[in-house]
Amino acid sequence: MPSHDVLIIGAGLAGQRAALAAAQAGASVAIISKVHPVRSHSVAAAGGINAAVSVDDDWRSHAYDTVKGSDFLGDQDAIEVMCSEAPKEVLHLEHIGVTFHRNDSGQLDLRAFGGASVKRTAYVADITGQAILHVLYEQLMKHHETVDRYEEWFVTSLIRGENGDCHGVVARDIRTGRMEVFAAKSVILASGGAGQAFKPTTNGLICTGDGIAQAYEIGACLMDMEMIQYHPTTLVENGFLITEGARGEGAHLLNSEGERFMEKYAPNKMELASRDVVSRAEQTEINEGRGVGPDKSGIYLDITVVPKKRTLEALREIVNIGKDFAGVDITKEPILIRPGQHYIMGGVKTDVDGQAPGIPGLYAAGEVACVSVHGGNRLGANSLLDTLIFGRRSGEHAAERAKHVEMPKVGLEKLHEDEQRIKEIIGRDKSGRRVSEIKDELGTTMNQYVAVYREEEGLQKAHETVRRLKEEAKTAYVDDQGTVFNQDVLGAIELGYMLDVSEAIVVAAIDRKESRGAQFRVDYPDRNDEEWQKHIDITRNGDDVPEISYSPVTITQWQNEERKY
Amino acid sequence: MAEFKLKLRRYNPESGDAPYWQEHTVELEPHRSVLEGILQAKARDDGSIGVRCSCKAAICGSCGVRINGKPGLACHTHLDEALHTAKDGETIVVEPMGNMPVIKDLIVDMDAVHWKKIQRVTPWLINEEPIPEREYVVPRESMVDITQTMACIQCGACVSDCLSMEVDPLFVGPAALAKSYRFVGDPRDAAQEIRLKDLAEDPHGIYDCTHCFKCIEACPKGVAPMSQIMRLRRISGNDYHIVDRNNGDRHERAFVSLIRDHGLLWEAELLPRSYGGDSWFGKFHPSAGAELVSSLPAITKALLRGKVTPMGALKPHNIPAEDLKQVQRIYETVEGREERVEFNLYISGKDEDLAEAPATEEASA
Structure with missing residues (x-):
């Protein structure tokens, strides 16, 4: 029976970051993934990663933007952790080889993103997720002696021991069909979101909520599950993602009257308001008959206002997507988009070290988890950050835990x-x-x-x-x-x-x-802070019926205010 | 909505039977992808069809297959396009990629070939020391430049149809060499010379590529692996002056100097120059002799089949003096530049040049 100090399920950004961190802390580590790691859906993240890395920026500003973006549902202690550790993490990525774009003086270039008060999004063209994921995989190949990789293995269950701790998993080698028990002192779930429960979605076919359901199955608590992000710009044609980077570079949203309708909804931030606000605005325009396209079910995203040289250098992927999947040259004409399911803010409830309360030895990080740093709405380019910060913290914490816990004896x-x-x-x-x-x-x-x-x-x-x-x-x-x-x-x-x-x-x-x-x-239609500024926690009772309870939102330094962009 | 006929190569390793063909009719809009066609067949008719896929948007790199004999991503090929290249005009033929063992149906063993080769090129950054406290300060263009190779999604399409690999399975290959350029072109890497020497001296390394362009055609992401291999050669030979034991560098120089001198290739002179350089004594280089002896069967065959005539091979082919001057003017222009100009998908020149360059490149993919 394979036994490891730290066993990681999922090899996207959160999983790979956790594996590298745990290995560096001296633990014996294995990472299991149902697809080859570079196929993980982190690969599709396009626009960038937020960090107050510029000397003119302050992590508190990033944290405030995140709190406001979350519509005051995010836990502020967790947001503080994420935002204050962000610059160090981005520099770490740079040092291990991520090819972040530079400004003319050779330092990290930063682009504008939705809901952010300054430019703080580091990026690699519009393939940031891919670039980071592939660089982390380079590091996994480098550290092949300390991290065992089980690629194309499918986890079928988490195992909970008699003492209530998580003791490992059962998994199936997809290539041979062989089933195996993996014993572990700690298990870190990093298996991503559940977008495939929606159709259409920007998510890959592999995003089927495995980890969320497996944790729920063994009694873990799920939090903020109602918070489903619809991304403002997905292709009407087939639901593919058009990066927020496009609006970050200056693209406009237009209705059938040719108006930049965001003026009405977010006069200050316009197209760069937070995603829930922009998606709602688009949906309102469509519902009120000002949509464009065949059944007036779309909105125009006009990228032609971005200088062409810049588009080809920094938005190369969506130039291809436009051409290959919608037959549109985005440098010459607007493209039809609409809001589409993209991300789930909720997930397995964890603390800032990734631990699921009530189940010692179970951790979660990334989209599968809910810390909660995104609350009611995630800001663009905060998801990569979330995966890396809490992936690393989970890995480190689980490695530390391994020093004090015995390897569990797991039955068959x-x-x-x-x-x-x-x-x-x-x-x-x-x-x-x-x-x-x-x-x-x-x-x-x-x-x-x-x-x-x-x-x-x-x-x-x-x-x-x-x-x-x-x-x-x-x-x-x-x-x-x-x-x-x-x-x-x-x-x-x-x-x-x-x-x-x-x-x-x-x-x-x-x-x-x-x-x-x-x-x-x-x-x-209104926010009701008095009654509802709280998390909805869901656990499963014996009859397979969800049971609801509530937990308070952690507030540190930012009080509620009306949310305007 | 239109009907499309898909013919899939099926193989079930547990059955003990040989691979076979299976036909499915799917109904989809013509601009939907071949992958969606396969997935419709799988959802409606036969769930046992094996195909790796996830993002459907040409970014995860899972669905590399051969469509009508050409490698590519199933999600990146429209049904109507595929119909256009169908050999019988009506059946879209989908097979697993080549150069890699098939596990089941359209699923190949990428670990056995592709990933092994990636591991061959030390695929991680070897940091230039000291590591700065903040980011490395590097030229803006250098990062944009290597973004082209960073854009490789490891789908294996280039490996599938690499002709050199078909002949020499040990060839490091297009994907791994493109990955290598990602480090050689990275100013933060401290091991450029070691990497280049390693790949130049390896008989299956950078000089094992035969410029067939198949990988450039196959790549769905515009990585242009062969172009990256040529850049590795130029950096290796011109910047680091690495003269490899495979005579790759000399052989390439021999080509270049022969064309400059004669306007056309002069086969009889190519071999001595490849071993002895431009010197007249090169003809007597022992390894040139050995190569000549080992090539005799091929030469004899070529003579017998009339592909070359003895005089045609031994004498230089000459072109009119005016034409030769034109050729030499090209040399002067290219060699007279202060810096080498490298084509790169992400770095583009003036606005008006742009629309054409990437479009033509990808039209062929």
């Missing part, structure tokens, strides 16, 4: 259970629905009722649908009977994860009877 019960479960799925007769059908219906439902604008009736409908789909998923069948790369059976397991996560999202959205950040309730 869970292994046998999971083997049985997979066998059962493969053996189902074809009387039920196809997994792909259920997934489709889930995505469409979530995107219809749990989107930019929400109201009670729709949310209730969504909840009923999710409950029904959960039942149907129990008999959903797969075609592949094999063991080598049986993606079909893994798809069935992922569907279960997405359904659990979706239910938590819907239940929290129904519960929060106010509008804050990404949660806008048409039936409760």
Whole structure:
């Protein structure tokens, strides 16, 4: 049985950063990922990473912007940690090889981003996530002797010992179908978000909420689940992401009248207001008949106002996306966009060291986690920062923990259970629905009722649908009977994860009877600090029904104020 | 909505059967990708179709395949485009990538080939010391420059159809050499000369590439691996004066000097110059003799098949004096520049040049 001090699930930015930090602290480390690490969805992050790295900037300004961006739901102690440690982290990345763009004097160049009061986003063209992810993987290759990599292994369960601690995982080698128990003193979940529960989404097919659901399954608490970010600029065509960097470089949003309508919604920051504000503005324009495109369901993003040389150098990827996926030359004409599901602010509740309360030995970092630094709405370019800061902190803390804890003795019960479960799925007769059908219906439902604008009736409908789909998923069948790369059976397991996560999202959205950040309730259009400035925590009770409780928002130095951009 | 016929190469290693073809008809808009076609077939007809994929937007690099015989990303190829290149005009043929063992269906073993080669080039920054307290202060252009190689998504499309690798499986290959340029071009790296010497002296290194352009055509991200290999050669030979034991550097110089002198290649002189340099005594270089002896079968075959005539090979081909002058003027212009000009996707010159350059390059991809 492979045994490690620190076992990391997921090899995106949070996971790889955690692995490197834990290894550097002297722990024995393994990292498991269901895809090759460079395929992880961090690769798609485009615009950049925020840090008050300039001598004219102050991390407190970054922290205030983040608190305001969160619509005062973010925990300020955690935000302080993230923002104050950001400059050091960005310089560390620079030192290990990230090719950040420079200004004319050769220092880090910074670009403007949404919700930020100054330019503080370091970037590599519009492939920042890819550049950082690939550089971290370079470091993993360099440190191959201290970090074991299990690439293309799929985790099927977390294991909780009799004392309540997390003791490891069960995983399946996708290439051979072999199942194995991994014992660990600590497990760090870094398995990303759950965007695939929505259709369309900017997220990759691998973003199926695995870690969130696995932690929920063993009793961890989920927080802020109702907060789903719709990114203001995704292609109408197919939901692909157009980086906020485009607006950072000066691009305009235009309605059917050719107006820069953001004037009405955010007269100061215009297109660079925070994402929830811009997405809502766009949706309002569309709903009121001022949309553009075939069924007036889009908005124009006009990048032609950015100098062409700059576009080709700093927005190269979206030049390609425009050309290859929408047939538009963005240097010459505007491109059709609309708000699209992009990120979930919520996740496994953790403290600032990544520890999940109540389950010693379980950590979470990155999109799977909720510290909560993003609260009701994440600022652009804060997600990369979140993954790296809390990935590192989790790795360091877990390595330290390993010094005081014994290697747990793990039985094989869970292994046998999971083997049985997979066998059962493969053996189902074809009387039920196809997994792909259920997934489709889930995505469409979530995107219809749990989107930019929400109201009670729709949310209730969504909840009923999710409950029904959960039942149907129990008999959903797969075609592949094999063991080598049986993606079909893994798809069935992922569907279960997405359904659990979706239910938590819907239940929290129904519960929060106010509008804050990404949660806008048409039936409760105002922010209600008195009753609702608190986190919604969700745990699972024995009957597979989400149970709601509340925890206070940590406030340190920034008091509530009206949120205007 | 239109109908498209997809023909997929299937292989199930557990069945004991040979690979086979399977056809699916999918209905999608013509500008949807081949990947979406495959995923529709997988969702509707047969969930056992094996294909790696995630982002669907040409950034994660998972879905490298061959479409109608050409390598690329399935998500980056429109169905109508693919139909256009279909050999029979109606069936889009999708196979796994080449040069790598197939695990199942469209899934190949990238670890066994691609990643092994990446590891070969010491793929991490070897820091210039001392490491500064803040960021390294480096020229703006240098970072933009290596962004082109940083943009490689490790999809393996270039490896799939590398002709040199087909002949020499040990060839370090286009992706790994492009990765190497990412460090050689990085002013923060302290080991440029060691890296270059290593790859120049390796018989499977930078001089093992035969300039076939396949990797440039295959790359979905404009990384242009072959161009990066040529830059490694230029930096190695011109800046670090590395003369390798494979005679790669001399061989390249021989080409250059022969064209300058005659306007056309002179085969009989190429070999001695490749070993002995431009000196007349080069002809008597022992390894030139050895190479000549080992090449005799090929030479004989070429003569027998009429590909060369004895006189044609031994005498220089001459071109009209005026044309030769034009050729030499090119040399003067290029060599007269203070700095080498390197084409780079991200660094672009004047605004009006831009629209054309990247577009033509990618049209061929």
